[in-house]
Amino acid sequence: MNKANKIYQNLLKRFGHQGWWPLTPKGKFYPVYQTEARTSDLSNQEMFEICVGALLTQNTAWSNVVKALVELNKAGVLTPQKLVKISFSRMAGLIRSSGYFRQKSKRLKIFVKVLIKRYQGDLNKIFSKPLVEARKELLACYGFGPETVDSILLYAGAYPIFVVDAYTRRIGNRVGLFHTEDYSQIQEYFQSYLKKSVKLFNEYHALLVQLGKEFCRTKPLCEGCPLNKDCAYYLGESLN
DNA sequence: TGAAGGCGAGGCCATCTGTT
């Protein structure tokens, strides 16, 4: 078993299935992929909510994104058609809890405009394209960088693409999986050593986040970390 | 022990600086 898979097994054993990415179907938040439904079976509304969530979660705790999604939902504007019509200041007020509300309002406004103008508000029209093309389209949207786009492609579009975030970088470099901060190199590493599976990539990313929050913090808490037996950083430290 | 304050983390864009 290669190291990437071994680490996955260790994390899964320790933390269990994470059940990630909450949505607001009928106003209720629940983890999508804990259900048996494949993400590609999601409705356009559910996919849209994932896109909004992915944008709002930039540099923000998920709990605050949920608050913003609840506000948008309560106001009855959580659709591309409604969001494109409300004022910038109203949108900013509704998503305030997610932080960076002015920047994010601007990004969200532009995104829904593009979505309606080019795709009539139908995300399936983007997700029916090949991965490379869909990724290029989304990256062209203002405020959508690689991490945000890949989250959308994985969680909403059910494309088998590995999401790289700060935790992934930190953990991978510490453990010794790779020695780079480069987004595409890290993504390529995971995609070449793991089975190309939406479910696996989804779970793996969630497990890394859990590890990053609990043990592999900026200041690592190595004692009790489920990866310390395989961790270059820990083994190096314990020699000193 | 709890409150208050300081500071780092986080993703992206715009701008500046250096290199070819």
Added chain:
DNA sequence: AACAGATGGCCTCGCCTTCA
């Protein structure tokens, strides 16, 4: 001139330290 890389700013949360 074109391109690449570095840096600052946006905004809030949560961790850590200090102090009463």
